[in-house]
Amino acid sequence: MKRKYISLIIIMLLTQNIFEAQTLKRKGLLGIMMQTLTDSIAMQNNIYVKTGVHITTVMPNSTFANLGVKQDDVLTKLNGSSVSTIQDVLTITNELYEGDNIEAEFYSGNSKKIKSTALLGRPIEAFENGDVNYGEVVYEGNVLRSILVTPKQARKAPVVYFLQGYTCGSVETATNDNPMKKLMKDWVDAGFAVYRVEKPGVGDSKSSKHCMQISFDEELTAFKEGYKDLLKQETIDADNIFMFGHSMGGVIAPLLNEMKSPRGILTYGSIAQNWYDYMVDLYTKQPKHFGVSDAQIKEDNKVNLKFNEDFLINKLSGEEILANKAYADFFSANELNFRQNQYIGRHFDFWQNLADINIPEAWAKVKTNVLAMYGEFDIQAISPKGARKIADIVNKNGGKGDFIVVEKADHGFVNFNSMQHNAETLGNGTYMIHARDNYSFLLGKESVKWMKAKVKK
Incomplete structure (x- = not known):
């Protein structure tokens, strides 16, 4: 009897902890863009500090603006702890919320400054023709922030599940000049609800592991749990769910299709080949857009292609990669990140896990409507072949695939005059400055037109 009583108390405590976890506090907003300081970055910007985080952008009226931090300053300590990588900053700020005190040690030129202020909260989203509802997706080790925007006065609206790209940035878009906000506004204005879920540790989400520490499978689980939550929403039409897979979100979409086939899937800037093969193309073709000669690409690929195999196929750790002198010399700017098993903004586990996913096979299982879109000036997706292949695979396996090129658009929903531009x-x-005033209205128009034609009456 005593054992049963103790068990009941444990269950009650666990239930209480889960209940308390479901009330997410508002995370703070630093208001900066940053990169790990390297010797080359320091030389280019006349920085004399040896280690720290280089501040590339400071948003107006943000926490760091209030601290007096400016572009090209170097952050060296945050709340008394030294920082030398982006991950260090995220680890500290992941436990800070609106109103918490934040102290920064930073250098402006040769001048060392230490200042503190109250952390500002993230702005709340608003849509002229939509109601914004903040929710939570709860599962083991995570309480993720969900955001559902429903058209005003709409009942059971068709909905777009927005699946973001690979980065660990937030999908909240409080500023109206953000191209992603403008795309979602087009959908809401056309009568579609929009659903998003933050990744673990991102935005208001409270997680045992931050996005930068999780594997691809763990990220897929987050989107699956978001899909379960979306299917329970009473204000949306579960028979008219559309997934919009942006970049890596276009890899996630066909994997979610195995849970419940949506009415349609739209992809933008995505691929239909396995990740190892995409990275070969990335090393070989993308540098040409930045003026790198064929001879230099060939020379660089003596290291890049072997690294690609050791990294994605042989799954070496960061320390193992750095133990190879050829790699250590070639990737010297990445040494600090490699020692933390980080590469281009994600953990090694993410990329190595992703390399095991059979992406063409996942698309072959999709039997629903698919619109594969490619921006004419998309550098990251490299070429329209990926989008065209998605449509071809779907059509060959019983689905209905369409392919279009969105004129002048790039990977981030922004218009340009040319690939060189x-x-x-x-x-x-200057990308972010250009992006504010050059949203691809054609992307919004084409996506709305296609979805309206596919809505189940």
């Missing part, structure tokens, strides 16, 4: 803004740091 896109590369120039990426290279000189």
